[in-house]
Amino acid sequence: MAKEKAVKEIEDLPGIGPTTAEKLKASGYETLDSIAVAVPGDLAEVSGMSLEAAKKAVETAKQATTLEYSTGAQVYERRKGLGRISTGASSLNEILGGGVETGGITEVYGKFASGKTQLGFQLCVNAQLPRDKGGLGGSVLFIDTESTFRPERIESVAKAAGMDANAALEAISVVRATSSDQQILAIERADKTVKEKGIKLVVVDSLMSLFRAEYPGRGALGERQQKLNAHIHKLQHLADTYDLAVYITNQVMDNPAILFGDPTTPVGGNIVAHAATTRLYMRKSKEEKRIVRLVDSPAMPEAEAVIKITPNGIRD
Ligand code: GTP
Numbered sequence: 001m002a003k004e005k006a007v008k009e010i011e012d013l014p015g016i017g018p019t020t021a022e023k024l025k026a027s028g029y030e031t032l033d034s035i036a037v038a039v040p041g042d043l044a045e046v047s048g049m050s051l052e053a054a055k056k057a058v059e060t061a062k063q064a065t066t067l068e069y070s071t072g073a074q075v076y077e078r079r080k081g082l083g084r085i086s087t088g089a090s091s092l093n094e095i096l097g098g099g100v101e102t103g104g105i106t107e108v109y110g111k112f113a114s115g116k117t118q119l120g121f122q123l124c125v126n127a128q129l130p131r132d133k134g135g136l137g138g139s140v141l142f143i144d145t146e147s148t149f150r151p152e153r154i155e156s157v158a159k160a161a162g163m164d165a166n167a168a169l170e171a172i173s174v175v176r177a178t179s180s181d182q183q184i185l186a187i188e189r190a191d192k193t194v195k196e197k198g199i200k201l202v203v204v205d206s207l208m209s210l211f212r213a214e215y216p217g218r219g220a221l222g223e224r225q226q227k228l229n230a231h232i233h234k235l236q237h238l239a240d241t242y243d244l245a246v247y248i249t250n251q252v253m254d255n256p257a258i259l260f261g262d263p264t265t266p267v268g269g270n271i272v273a274h275a276a277t278t279r280l281y282m283r284k285s286k287e288e289k290r291i292v293r294l295v296d297s298p299a300m301p302e303a304e305a306v307i308k309i310t311p312n313g314i315r316d
């Protein structure tokens, strides 16, 4: 009997030649692990291989993968190495444990003009700064669903951060999405851009506006939530695979069930609530002041920071 070749890379799997491997990698299936947990139908769809071949590849990948267990101390060491993007305000960085973190989704919700987009712009600039200046030395993918991307504002914020404004704008890839399908596709197809451009921050501003407009009423809610769920999973997948930060903005509604206190509630339901690693609630205070409340975080306590939206960007 012929000796079986050790399976180390996805090219070693049965039925996966160089062309198929190329297609799989372009869709984010780069490792044996990613194949081992994949849905065969998805693999077949993105690569053009037959469903049978995809099933076989998944089975073989499952057998070939090994899981490594680590101690809590090792996890702690690794987490110290996670990247963080400064928000521009030290008080806000502090309640976040250093800034907006990579490997997860940070959501900011709040009423109109609360500053969600402005904070996004600041992160677009700061993500490009070197690590010792509060950045990740990376570029940015900005999904603009409300036509609120303002290069002139990026220009002023970048200049104030001591950067060349043109270079800062060049490092931001902007996709203007006018339907939820375009928004979904922009993220589905992001892998190639993320790799080629070294993207360290993905902004979706805003997550829900198109979904809300296109799926009005209770009847459409199931379908909407299903699409939304897949969309958010893909965002988390990007965050995990490329160790990048995902920043999403979200709209709010008044929850009639909350009789006392602030009824402001983010839209999108449980799917968004569970997917966001860190949730922030932003609200207007006097003049340029904004109050940011850390509502949900895996490691940091609930806390508030006061920030300002200045001509130079977000500051204490
Ligand atoms: P929606 O997208 O409408 O839900 O609001 P948002 O939360 O995204 O608000 P956004 O970030 O657009 O904040 C708007 C506020 O930022 C304005 O009311 C201004 O106070 C402030 N702002 C916007 N542009 C500038 C600017 O160029 N300079 C300064 N100093 N402030 C600005």
Ligand code: MG
Residues within 6 Å of the ligand: 116, 117, 118, 148, 205, 249
């Ligand atoms: Mg906005």
